[in-house]
Each structure stands twice: as structure tokens, then as C-alpha cells.
Amino acid sequence: MSTPSAPAVVGVIGGGRMGAGIAQSFAAAGSSVTVVESGAQAAAAALDRVATGLQRAAERGRLTEPAEQVLGRVGTVDSVDALPAAADLVVEAVPEDAALKARLLASAERAVSVTTVLASNTSSLSVTELASALTHPGRFLGMHFFNPVPASELVEIVVAPDTGDETVRAALAWTHALGKKDVVVKDSPGFASSRLGVALGLEAIRMVEEGVAEPEAIDDAMSLGYKHPMGPLRLTDLVGLDVRLAIAEHLHAMLGERFAPPRLLRDKVARGELGRKSGQGFYSWQ
Missing domain, CATH: 3.40.50.720 (NAD(P)-binding Rossmann-like Domain)
Known part of the structure; x- marks a missing residue:
């Protein structure tokens, strides 16, 4: 071949x-x-x-x-x-x-x-x-x-x-x-990758918002426990919080409340904490 x-x-x-x-x-x-x-x-x-x-x-x-x-x-x-x-x-x-x-x-x-x-x-x-x-x-x-x-x-x-x-x-x-x-x-809202990736990322943000654990702990749980190459919050920082928010809003409109963006995500984007590209997200990238 x-x-x-x-x-x-x-x-x-x-x-x-x-x-x-x-x-x-x-x-x-x-x-x-x-x-x-x-x-x-x-x-x-x-x-x-x-x-x-x-x-x-x-x-x-x-x-x-x-x-x-x-x-x-x-x-x-x-x-x-x-x-x-x-x-x-x-x-x-x-x-x-x-x-x-x-x-x-x-x-x-x-x-x-x-x-x-x-x-x-x-x-x-x-x-x-x-x-x-x-x-x-x-x-x-x-x-x-x-x-x-x-x-x-x-x-x-x-x-x-x-x-x-x-x-x-x-x-x-x-x-x-x-x-x-x-x-x-x-073709469907979020395809396969974004739909699953955003769902995981939004739940991780809710866990930070609710004080369940610090971002490092949540990311380590997924990278060490589930062998993800990178935790969902560090990945969100790399993708860009503004990008993740835009995708979540689109999926929220198409698929319902399970994709509703957490308040913490909206607040961080409003403050300009967009992740690696701005120097600050869930982690400091200075």
C-alpha cells in the first residue's frame, strides 16, 4: 500500500x-x-x-x-x-x-x-x-x-x-x-472532541468554584488517575478561557443546561484572565 x-x-x-x-x-x-x-x-x-x-x-x-x-x-x-x-x-x-x-x-x-x-x-x-x-x-x-x-x-x-x-x-x-x-x-454540536472536552472542563471549573479542590489537585486526579496527558484546567489555560467560554455558550444554546458556563469562567474572562496568552488563568504563566 x-x-x-x-x-x-x-x-x-x-x-x-x-x-x-x-x-x-x-x-x-x-x-x-x-x-x-x-x-x-x-x-x-x-x-x-x-x-x-x-x-x-x-x-x-x-x-x-x-x-x-x-x-x-x-x-x-x-x-x-x-x-x-x-x-x-x-x-x-x-x-x-x-x-x-x-x-x-x-x-x-x-x-x-x-x-x-x-x-x-x-x-x-x-x-x-x-x-x-x-x-x-x-x-x-x-x-x-x-x-x-x-x-x-x-x-x-x-x-x-x-x-x-x-x-x-x-x-x-x-x-x-x-x-x-x-x-x-x-456534524453535530461540539463534534466528539469538543463536546466531551468541554463537559470535563466545565465540571472541573465548577469544582474549583465550589471549593472541592485546588486546580492542581483536580488536574493531578485526571492526569495521574486517568492517564490524561494534561488536566482539564491546565488545558483550559492553554486553549484560552475566552475560547472555552465561547464554545460552552454555543453548546449551551444547542444542547441545554449541562453546558451552562460556570460563573467563575465568566468572571475570569471578564477580568482578562484568559490563560497562558494573558499570563493568568487557573495558573500563573508569568
Whole structure:
């Protein structure tokens, strides 16, 4: 059985932590990658994130060629309209705003070939609703990468009712070409990973709120007792409390009271305690 190959040309919409990680992963697998970021400063920051990630990967022996050579396959443009028409795959990786994602995906569809696969990195929004913004929803699906993308083993493939079989097969092959494993799920609120992960995280926050235990104790209970690589509160800090709150609010609206965000989570976000990115969450990251 032949080893799957990475797509030759990839577009990534958004060069933040997730987008840069996705770009790095495809470039390291041999793809030519174009990252869409608005403005020279944002584009430079995106490239710097990719360069930093590649340097770390090189230091850990995870690259098969020099980091500078891989970075040479990554470029930036300032508009979705400038995505390469010949792209095999375009992955949208902007914040969890359904209207923003739908608008950018529709623009991307107009910019690329009719054979290009379009994917959203959304962690919780309806892939079916995002597909409704497209003229050809059969070539669209969710490819939910996990943070940090280069080190994470998993890609959650989210299939909407109109997603074509060939689109799914291509996404699976590209996932394997990145050296990652897949889980395939039907489109539903929170998919499999976010739905379970958020449920665990929210209950851990409630336990802190109720004084059951300190964050370190709760995290140790899960990492030592259940062999989770990281406790739910430390993970919440890494994901971002604001991101977790937004996902919880979406799941609360879709699935009911069991996903109601705890007051402690709302209060921390209101105070700007967003986790690692702000320096303070359930832990200090100074």
C-alpha cells in the first residue's frame, strides 16, 4: 500500500496559533503553503510563528530537512482573493465566529479551482451551516486540528450531509500524510472532541468554584488517575478561557443546561484572565 502524499498546494486562512501550526505541518510534509493575513504586521507575525515552530521542531529532531528550507515553502498574501487558484486544499483557521468563517469560505471558493477541497478548523460550529454559504458544499468538511498542531496526533474529520465521499477520502489521506491519526464524526454540536472536552472542563471549573479542590489537585486526579496527558484546567489555560467560554455558550444554546458556563469562567474572562496568552488563568504563566 502506497504512502499517502501531502497536497502540493495548500492555503491557510488565518495565521494565528492554529493557522501557523497548520501551515507549519503541511510545509514540513512538503506542501507549498500560502497563509492569508491582513496587513504586513500580521503577516510577519504569522511567518514568525511558523519559523519559531520549525526551529523547535528541528531542535527536537522532528524535521527531515533544515528549518529554513521548510520555511521557504511558506508565503503570505493579504486577501483570500489572492489564494492560489491551483490549491488542492484551503483550511480556514480564524476565530470561532460563524458569520466570519462563512464569509471567508465563500470568498475562498470563488478564488480557487472547482476541484479544491475547502475545510474549516472550527472546534464546535456547525459544518452544515457553514456549508450553506458555499455553491459546492460537496467539497467542504471540517478538519479540526488540535493545539499545538505540529505535535498533536489527532485530526477530527467532520462530515456534513452534503460532504462528498471523495472529499472525505482526500482529507483522510492528507491527515495520514501529516503523520496524524483521524477520527471521523458526523456534524453535530461540539463534534466528539469538543463536546466531551468541554463537559470535563466545565465540571472541573465548577469544582474549583465550589471549593472541592485546588486546580492542581483536580488536574493531578485526571492526569495521574486517568492517564490524561494534561488536566482539564491546565488545558483550559492553554486553549484560552475566552475560547472555552465561547464554545460552552454555543453548546449551551444547542444542547441545554449541562453546558451552562460556570460563573467563575465568566468572571475570569471578564477580568482578562484568559490563560497562558494573558499570563493568568487557573495558573500563573508569568
